[in-house]
Amino acid sequence: xxxxxxxxxxxxxxxxxxxxxxxxxxxxxxxxxxxxxxxxxxxxxxxxxxxxxxxxxxxxxxxxxxxxxxxxxxxxxxxxxxxxxxxxxxxxxxxxxxxxxxxxxxxxxxxxxxxxxxxxxxxxxxxxxxxxxxxxxxxxxxxxxxxxxxxxxxxxxxxxxxxxxxxxxxxxxxxxxxxxxxxxxxxxxxxxxxxxxxxxxxxxxxxxxxxxxxxxxxxxxxxxxxxxxxxxxxxxxxxxxxxxxxxxxxxxxxxxxxxxxx
Amino acid sequence: xxxxxxxxxxxxxxxxxxxxxxxxxxxxxxxxxxxxxxxxxxxxxxxxxxxxxxxxxxxxxxxxxxxxxxxxxxxxxxxxxxxxxxxxxxxxxxxxxxxxxxxxxxxxxxxxxxxxxxxxxxxxxxxxxxxxxxxxxxxxxxxxxxxxxxxxxxxxxxxxxxxxxxxxxxxxxxxxxxxxxxxxxxxxxxxxxxxxxxxxxxxxxxxxxxxxxxxxxxxxxxxxxxxxxxxxxxxxxxxxxxxxxxxxxxxxxxxxxxxxxx
DNA sequence: TGATAATCGAAAGTAAATGAAAGTTTCAAG
DNA sequence: CTTGAAACTTTCATTTACTTTCGATTATCA
Numbered sequence: 001x002x003x004x005x006x007x008x009x010x011x012x013x014x015x016x017x018x019x020x021x022x023x024x025x026x027x028x029x030x031x032x033x034x035x036x037x038x039x040x041x042x043x044x045x046x047x048x049x050x051x052x053x054x055x056x057x058x059x060x061x062x063x064x065x066x067x068x069x070x071x072x073x074x075x076x077x078x079x080x081x082x083x084x085x086x087x088x089x090x091x092x093x094x095x096x097x098x099x100x101x102x103x104x105x106x107x108x109x110x111x112x113x114x115x116x117x118x119x120x121x122x123x124x125x126x127x128x129x130x131x132x133x134x135x136x137x138x139x140x141x142x143x144x145x146x147x148x149x150x151x152x153x154x155x156x157x158x159x160x161x162x163x164x165x166x167x168x169x170x171x172x173x174x175x176x177x178x179x180x181x182x183x184x185x186x187x188x189x190x191x192x193x194x195x196x197x198x199x200x201x202x203x204x205x206x207x208x209x210x211x212x213x214x215x216x217x218x219x220x221x222x223x224x225x226x227x228x229x230x231x232x233x234x235x236x237x238x239x240x241x242x243x244x245x246x247x248x249x250x251x252x253x254x255x256x257x258x259x260x261x262x
Numbered sequence: 263x264x265x266x267x268x269x270x271x272x273x274x275x276x277x278x279x280x281x282x283x284x285x286x287x288x289x290x291x292x293x294x295x296x297x298x299x300x301x302x303x304x305x306x307x308x309x310x311x312x313x314x315x316x317x318x319x320x321x322x323x324x325x326x327x328x329x330x331x332x333x334x335x336x337x338x339x340x341x342x343x344x345x346x347x348x349x350x351x352x353x354x355x356x357x358x359x360x361x362x363x364x365x366x367x368x369x370x371x372x373x374x375x376x377x378x379x380x381x382x383x384x385x386x387x388x389x390x391x392x393x394x395x396x397x398x399x400x401x402x403x404x405x406x407x408x409x410x411x412x413x414x415x416x417x418x419x420x421x422x423x424x425x426x427x428x429x430x431x432x433x434x435x436x437x438x439x440x441x442x443x444x445x446x447x448x449x450x451x452x453x454x455x456x457x458x459x460x461x462x463x464x465x466x467x468x469x470x471x472x473x474x475x476x477x478x479x480x481x482x483x484x485x486x487x488x489x490x491x492x493x494x495x496x497x498x499x500x501x502x503x504x505x506x507x508x509x510x511x512x513x514x515x516x517x518x519x520x521x522x523x524x
Numbered sequence: 525t526g527a528t529a530a531t532c533g534a535a536a537g538t539a540a541a542t543g544a545a546a547g548t549t550t551c552a553a554g
Numbered sequence: 555c556t557t558g559a560a561a562c563t564t565t566c567a568t569t570t571a572c573t574t575t576c577g578a579t580t581a582t583c584a
Contacts, residue, residue: 010572011321012288029530039574044531060581061530133402136395140418149423151413151431156402161411165434169413169427272562291540301564306541322571323540531580541570548563554556 008036014046014055021056021063028062067223082217085241089215090114092239092262093179096213100125101176104205107132107160107198108181110215115139129173131166131201133159148173155195162197170204178209180235182216184223187251190232192225199227206234213237214257218244232257270298276308283318283327290324315381316403344479347503350524351477352376354501355441358475362387363438366467369394369422369460370443372477377401391435393423393463410435417457424459432466440471442497444478446485449513452494454487461489468496475499476519480506494519 008016013036020035021027029047033040051058056066090113097103097118105111105128115138118126123144130136131150139145152166180202184192191214193199206212212234218241232255239260240249249259270278275298282297283289291309295302313320318328352375359365359380367373367390377400380388385406392398393412401407414428442464446454453476455461468474474496480503494517501522502511511521 009288009290009321009324009326011319011326015326040530041532041575042573045572133395133398136416137421140395140416140421143418147416148427149411149413149416151411151423151427154398154402154409154411156405159399159402161413165410165413165431169431172427302540303542303565304563307562525584527582527584529580529582531578533576533578535575537572537574539570539572541568543568544566546564548561550561551559553558 010046014050017043017046017063018050018055022065026062026064031062082219082241085217085243086110086113087116088262089217089239089241091117092260093213093215094118094121096177096237097126099123102127102129102174104128104173104175104178104209105130105132105135106178106180106202106205107135107158110217111135111179111181112138114179114215118145127175129170129175131161133161150201153197155198158195158198160198162195162201166201167204170201170208173208175209176211178205178212180205180212180214180229182214182220182229184225185214185216185220185232185238185248185252186222186224187232187248187255189224189228191229191235192223193227193229194225196227199229202229206230211236213239215239217241221245221248231255272308276312279305279308279325280312280317283325288324288326293324311382314384314404344481344503347479347505347524348372348375349378351479351501351503353379354522354524355475355477356380356383358439358499359388361385364389364391364436366390366435366437366440366471367392367394367397368440368442368464368467369397369420372479373397373441373443374400376441376477380407389437391432391437393428395421395423412463415459417460420457420460422460424457424463428463429466432463432470435470437471438473440467440474442467442474442476442491444476444482444491446487447476447478447482447494447500447510447514448484448486449494449510449517451486451490453491453497454485455489455491456487458489461491464491468492473498475501477501479503483507483510493517 017027017032029040029043032043047058047063050056054066056063086109089110093114094117105114111132112134115135119138119142125144127146127148128139129148136147136149139147150161150166150169152161152163155162182191183194193202214235221244232252235257237258237260238252242261244261252259279289279294291302291305294305309320309325312318316328318325348371351372355376356379367376373394374396377397381400381404387406389408389410390401391410398409398411401409412423412428412431414423414425417424444453445456455464476497483506494514497519499520499522500514501524504523506523514521
């Protein structure tokens with residue numbers, strides 16, 4: 001590997017490191033130093049910087065992939081991950097919706113897939129309440145779907161709206177079903193998300209809906225993010241993919257959640 | 263490298279930089295300085311300006327492509343009529359905004375141009391209240407701009423939010439300046455728009471702002487739409503293009519409006 | 525518990541970025 | 555045609571960021 005092109009930019013090198021760690025499941029300091037033909041000290045600096053951003057996990061002598069999305073990753077990146085599973089989950093979730101319903105769609109990459117699946121069907125009347133900009137854009141063009149958007153401060157990393165205004169508005173609404181996209185779901189910690197404001201809003205969404213459906217790809221199982229939304233018992237249905245961990249699913253079922261795998 | 267071409271315009275050069283970054287996946291400051299035969303300091307200024315608009319990501323010694331916006335974003339904003347005029351009007355309007363301000367941006371194709379012009383400038387703090395989805399998307403990526411979105415029912419034809427929820431939320435806000443995109447403006451009928459709900463919301467926007475700036479291309483002058491927003495006297499400033507009818511402008515001035523033509 | 529590998533810290537060299545001052549260009553008025 | 559303001563550029567000095575080398579220190583594991 002002759003890496004003597006005009007010399008990599010620092011960020012490029014770090015992106016490559018993350019890639020390698022994700023791909024191989026691991027990487028050693030020596031290995032990386034040899035690959036880029038730089039000193040181990042610099043590699044260590046890189047690893048430390050990446051670990052600070054939770055892009056990887058630091059170990060003695062090397063690095064491992066980061067556990068998963070408990071950190072606040074931009075939507076554009078989340079979208080790329082587990083895209084196929086999310087599509088299937090979205091389609092399964094959309095089947096739970098009946099014509100005439102009022103539903104709440106949380107923001108998030110998985111719930112955007114629900115919106116896309118909803119577009120495929122023919123509706124005579126459907127009301128969708130959402131705080132996600134992209135969900136509103138997906139559904140806005142469908143005449144038979146009434147889209148009500150919660151107002152509030154725009155949270156750029158997820159293109160969603162949060163804050164008191166959204167909460168106040170939500171308090172006046174009520175819906176058949178909530179589809180909640182979760183960032184972490186764990187038997188002990190319950191349902192969690194990285195942003196406290198988002199968590200507060202999500203908790204209110206649960207109160208506003210008669211039934212709560214959590215949608216998440218299997219990588220979220222067993223993860224915990226900073227802010228707690230609710231305990232598992234607040235959920236009625238969970239939809240995830242077939243790679244989900246059996247023990248975690250059992251905990252979900254014991255909490256009274258109907259689990260569906262696609 | 264023909265040195266006798268009339269020297270690239272700044273915007274042209276920046277466009278080429280973005281192209282190169284997208285194409286090659288990277289670009290270094292040195293490389294770019296050599297390509298355009300200008301100093302590295304200027305290239306750095308370019309990169310900083312582009313990074314501010316989230317067009318690229320800045321790194322040491324160069325730049326990398328910006329992480330792609332969400333997959334298939336329907337950002338295909340319908341190319342409006344009178345696009346050139348609207349762009350100029352947008353830029354003139356943006357000049358009225360000072361750092362630290364709180365402004366209200368109505369939805370509409372002309373106000374989207376104001377948002378784009380705002381992106382070009384450097385802000386340390388700016389709060390934008392809007393009911394337009396595309397405006398929120400334009401400004402969402404700029405960290406120094408706080409975007410507050412009014413909630414409400416999505417009106418598909420204009421991708422804007424209207425209704426009681428938006429009105430209620432707006433009633434609790436106050437701003438230095440409102441930029442109102444109007445569909446009709448006429449000496450007798452005043453400022454008008456086709457949708458009654460939109461008109462009601464716009465009227466509240468006027469009340470929430472200390473100063474109201476109407477923006478419209480000259481084709482709107484003398485037009486009347488269904489719903490009246492306010493009389494001419496409610497406006498403080500009007501920005502339109504140079505093709506505007508002189509008699510109509512006189513009526514505006516007589517109503518106490520400061521008229522600016524671009 | 526040692527032996528060994530890995531990490532940390534400080535010093536030093538180099539590339540890149542920043543800030544300030546001064547010179548240009550552009551563009552719109554007078 | 556001239557003037558003036560605002561936006562661009564450049565040069566030059568200074569500051570910051572990144573990288574390496576070389577000991578000292580701290581984990582890890584047989």
